Amino acid sequence: MQLEVKTDESFRVPYRFSNSPEALARFPFPFPDDSYMYSVNLEPHVRTGSGVFANAFDIDEHYVGECADRARALAEQPGVHYVSLPHMMQAQWDVLELIMESYAGDFPQVFELRKQGAQWNWVNRLLGIDDRFTFGDPASLPMEPFEYISRQAQGDWVLLEERDQTLYIGAGMTTERADYSIRFDLGMSWHEFHGPVPLAHELGVFDKALKFMLRLRTNHPVRRLNWTTTVFPRLETSAETLPDWGPNRTMVTPDNAGETVHLRVELQPLHRLPRSNAIVFPIRTYLAPLGELVTNPAWGRRLYRVMSSLHQELVDYKGMTRYHAAMVQYLSRFADASS
């Protein structure tokens, strides 16, 4: 893939965000059916096509803007977006290695990794980084290895450790989280941190997904998509800053929903890590305003059907209660589009 990266995007007021036709064409549209309910939608993460499934960890034209937004969030609220328990250091090195090797292998024009034993040289041309460090020696990096690499990696990253037949959150870099607190969720088990999700527990989704996850083997990653919506292209929608972005939910009308409401799709390519036996849970977020998505008539029609039939508990859980009706009214204009 030819990587044309934008350099002037803003995910805060004043927003400067849009998808190029190429980015929209590869948008991971998450609805295979006209209705949506939780399911164990895990599949092997095999390289597929030339879109977002072509790489171990996808990056796209929003890479530079997202890294800048992450740096800003971390500077504005230290300790709020990045956390790691003391015993996660081995998993931290594991994930640094996995991201560096994946990026360098998949995007050799912009990332380079040279190794001489434990002496590593990491080059990131998109962010102008050329660093040498000793793999395994935290003192050779300016910060913890997980923070170091996830500041240069698109999307959120959560590290899960396995104990007592379940998975616990041991660390996270989450400047793009959808209305939760990583400080609060730190140390929670699989069923605990999924606790607030409605309906899915009763459907057995989390029991089945956990069984699947515990069987995850190194070099055999799996992936799934998840989705929600956000008003305006704001990535940092943490529980902590709800007062900053909550009022946006009152601003949606049927006439502006095409520009204000953004579908927010999370690509989650889960990998078992080789030394620590931890699992890395990336949440790579793709944003697109509804107005961009409906330019594809099949997507417009499907969005109308999915959103208009969405279970009320999911409407509430995803924070759409206040603008769901306006969004559906907007989408109804595309209900009968022929493909």
Add this chain to the structure above:
Amino acid sequence: MLITGIKSRPVYDRLTPFPEALLHLVVGQGSGGTAMSRLIAEIAPGADIEVMYSTESFTGQNHLAALKDAAPGRFDWFASNAALSQALHDRLSQAFMGTRLYLAGSESFIGLAMKVARQFDLNADEVLREHCGSLVRRVWCVHCDTYSENITQRVFSCSGCGKPLVVRDHYSRLMGAFMGVQGDAEVPGELPEASELDT
């Protein structure tokens, strides 16, 4: 016994003796005193038992006298939960293999004591927790990082930043607290209906 639909909230136990224990460390607060006395009576005579009790209580339940009588060995009491957690920390740092911990009291107290126990890697096979007394909650404000104690209402004013917080049914064991988020973040002044936290 407290059982709710809150998936992240611990399911508490009923205190019964660990038969393999070399030392029974019986620790509690306020209303937990009844469960502690009951447990002590069930432990085989001659076993090594130590009791720690805090008289701090939201509802005013005090079982100090009864516990003093029931405790066959070392007995320490404290005027506050904070003082008891410090003493528990000191005691566990001297503890040997075979120590088993029993906790009884409010959820807030159990959460605090478990934070101490976790520092010593006491796991589920070594600790029992019995919830006693009222259903008040300890709530962490996600906005200002302050803990408010003994919360009984779904909507309340944060003791740190004063924001009107809604208590989410989501519990963090590491914090020993529920989460509070601003209730009128979308439209100032527009809050969910006031209601009592009855679980």
